[in-house]
Amino acid sequence: MQKTTIAILGAGAWGQALADLASQNGHEVRVWSRRGSATLEAVISGAEIILSAIAMKGVSDLVSQVKSIPLSPNTILVTATKGLDPQTTSTPSQIWQIAFPDHPVVVLSGPNLSQEIQESLPAATVVASENTAAAELVQLVFSSPIFRVYTNPDPIGVELGGTLKNIMAIAAGVCDGLHLGTNAKAALVTRGLTEMVRIGQSWGAKTETFYGLSGLGDLLATCNSPLSRNYQVGYQMASGKTLTEILAHTAGTAEGVNTCQVLVQRAQQYTIPIPLTQQVYRLLQGEITPRQALEELMLRDIKPEYHY
Numbered sequence: 130m131q132k133t134t135i136a137i138l139g140a141g142a143w144g145q146a147l148a149d150l151a152s153q154n155g156h157e158v159r160v161w162s163r164r165g166s167a168t169l170e171a172v173i174s175g176a177e178i179i180l181s182a183i184a185m186k187g188v189s190d191l192v193s194q195v196k197s198i199p200l201s202p203n204t205i206l207v208t209a210t211k212g213l214d215p216q217t218t219s220t221p222s223q224i225w226q227i228a229f230p231d232h233p234v235v236v237l238s239g240p241n242l243s244q245e246i247q248e249s250l251p252a253a254t255v256v257a258s259e260n261t262a263a264a265e266l267v268q269l270v271f272s273s274p275i276f277r278v279y280t281n282p283d284p285i286g287v288e289l290g291g292t293l294k295n296i297m298a299i300a301a302g303v304c305d306g307l308h309l310g311t312n313a314k315a316a317l318v319t320r321g322l323t324e325m326v327r328i329g330q331s332w333g334a335k336t337e338t339f340y341g342l343s344g345l346g347d348l349l350a351t352c353n354s355p356l357s358r359n360y361q362v363g364y365q366m367a368s369g370k371t372l373t374e375i376l377a378h379t380a381g382t383a384e385g386v387n388t389c390q391v392l393v394q395r396a397q398q399y400t401i402p403i404p405l406t407q408q409v410y411r412l413l414q415g416e417i418t419p420r421q422a423l424e425e426l427m428l429r430d431i432k433p434e435y436h437y
């Protein structure tokens with residue numbers, strides 16, 4: 130394909146992995162980080178695609194900074210952040226789209242543990258947008274023999290899959306840390322997916338999106354890998370460490386911790402039942418032990434698996 134100019138905002142683990150994938154495909158890649166010497170203006174100037182891979186806590190501020198710089202009206206904005214805004218409960222793509230209503234916004238999300246991608250192990254991902262042409266261009270830019278990229282027309286569903294599974298990954302880490310066995314893990318992941326679908330429906334996401342790569346796919350990857358920072362948080366909590374101790378020694382961002390708080394707030398507002406998230410929240414708050422969280426989940430009122 131034709132060489133494309135891409136600005137990657139955020140030089141963390143994920144921003145760097147995505148920059149390397151695009152570079153390997155022969156594109157002109159410029160990386161911006163708040164610690165780097167290049168200005169944001171110089172990095173995004175003339176870029177056809179601007180991809181943000183920064184942690185959720187910096188998204189609103191970064192959006193304001195980009196907004197103060199004139200962009201070509203065709204510039205495609207891609208978000209790869211997996212989190213929720215604590216003030217508004219908005220997703221990153223909603224924040225970008227509100228600030229740039231006339232620009233195509235694309236969500237990139239999937240089972241993509243950055244370390245495996247940096248080791249050139251094969252992976253697949255999803256690029257989702259209401260603007261099909263924009264999603265197809267981003268698909269072309271990143272597709273390679275080691276990175277298979279699918280398009281999808283449900284950006285909010287794709288984004289929420291990657292965001293909500295982080296809470297389930299914390300729970301899965303607890304499950305493995307307590308050595309609860311394979312049956313327990315299967316029950317947790319399956320009921321976790323049900324909870325993700327329920328929350329997603331309240332946001333207007335399509336149910337089937339959660340059964341794809343960005344939902345079930347990412348849930349399986351992060352709930353089963355010690356490479357996941359969210360899984361690590363849960364695993365270490367099971368050994369009795371406090372959240373403060375764990376985060377002090379965690380390299381990189383475990384978004385599930387903040388996402389859990391925001392989700393509890395949103396679930397209260399919209400009366401969404403979120404039993405697993407609620408127990409992860411209480412555990413992270415230090416209100417209960419991992420064993421108490423397990424007991425609370427197992428001893429809830431019995432009920433049908435689905436309300437058909």
Ligand SMILES: NC(=O)C1=CN([C@@H]2O[C@H](COP(=O)(O)OP(=O)(O)OC[C@H]3O[C@@H](n4cnc5c(N)ncnc54)[C@H](OP(=O)(O)O)[C@@H]3O)[C@@H](O)[C@H]2O)C=CC1
Nearest residue numbers: 139140141142143144183184187210211241242243381382
């Ligand atoms: N790592 C992975 O496997 C994957 C991560 N993600 C998601 O990508 C996002 C980033 O994760 P990851 O790269 O792993 O995290 P890292 O902790 O490695 O990097 C975080 C990045 O965000 C930047 N950042 C944080 N706060 C701000 C701010 N206020 N303003 C500007 N930049 C800021 C950091 O800049 P600085 O270096 O200057 O602190 C750094 O570039 C997360 O939402 C994560 O869930 C998605 C898929 C895979």
Ligand SMILES: O=C(CO)COP(=O)(O)O
Nearest residue numbers: 239240241242357358359
């Ligand atoms: O989102 C990820 C893989 O798809 C990365 O998971 P962690 O943020 O838990 O490391």
